[in-house]
Amino acid sequence: MIPIDLSGKVALITGVGDNESFAWFIAKTLQAAGARLIFAVHPRMIRIVEGFLTGDAPHDLEGRKLPSGGMLQVDKLLPCDVGFDTLADVPEATRSDRRYKRVEEQHGDYSIEGLMKSVKESHGGIDVLIHSVAFAPEIKSKLVDTTRAGYWTAISISAYSLIGLVRAGLPLMENRPNGASVVGLTYLGGDRVVPHYGGGMSTAKAALEIDAKQLAHNVGGKNIRVNLISAGPYASRAAKGIGDIQQMIDYAAERSPLPRGITPEEVANTTAFLCSPLASGITGHVLYVDCGYNVMGV
Secondary structure, eight states, X not given: OOOOOOTTOEEEEEOOOSSSSHHHHHHHHHHHTTOEEEEEEOGGGHHHHHHHHHXXXXXXXXXXXXXXXXXXXXXXXEEOOTXXXXXXXXXXXXXXXXXXXXXXXXXXXXXXXXXXXXXXXXXXXXXXXXXXXXXXXXXXXXXXXXXXXXXXHHHXXXXXXXXXXXXXXXXXXXXXXXXXXXXXXXXXXGTSOOTTOTTXXXXXHHHHHHHHHHHXXXXXXXXXXXXXXXXXXXXXXXXXXXXXXXXXXXXXXXXSSSXXXXXXXXXXXXXXXXXXXXXXXXXXXXXXXXXXXXXXXX
């Protein structure tokens, strides 16, 4: 057996919103492999995630169980709205919002710059960066009906945020022992037309995929690898907002070479592989974890 050992590695996981998401399962698997965890959470979600990390209800306790035994432990829980590179970019209407104002008073700077500053102060560096962020306010709209504002929001949050995080995190990731790994999540909708995956989200995923390849080239000389996982449809809380997620899952399962839906554990295990020395020669790659659905023509 070849083990995956991430002992002592620092993993910054962005986009954590609940205990059913890919980000949550990725966190548990990375910790089971030995990694220390930092969660970056949207300011509006930080109290919710705190509840999942500290709650004693059966669902909360079950959700924190690690695949290797033991319970999920997070070193730090930090707020971050990846729509803002610096606090100066935050419009006054947002800064004065009750929830944002409370978070700033309690935790300080919630921009990407503020996030990286906090991580540097507490941990000194980053070995693993997980990008699990996507949002399109008009995702249920056909592209032809999508507004310019909705389109730009989808691109900014779902794609450009990867660039902002890598740029700001570069001083913390460059030339780490055994290198650093960036892994993001994408979807087949960035390459093919998926009905109801609109509002600019499909465009954002297409941008994310070429951006990851460009970034792999840009930071490879610093011994940083950048890869994406294209996961099959999965009924996370966020995905349920699309409206017909179960239909998407059933449709893909009926046509996949492996005739079933994916599990979040499969995505998490693949992420751990990409973050480990076993994948030291892999960068700029989109790895499909979708039971083979992507190879099918009909």
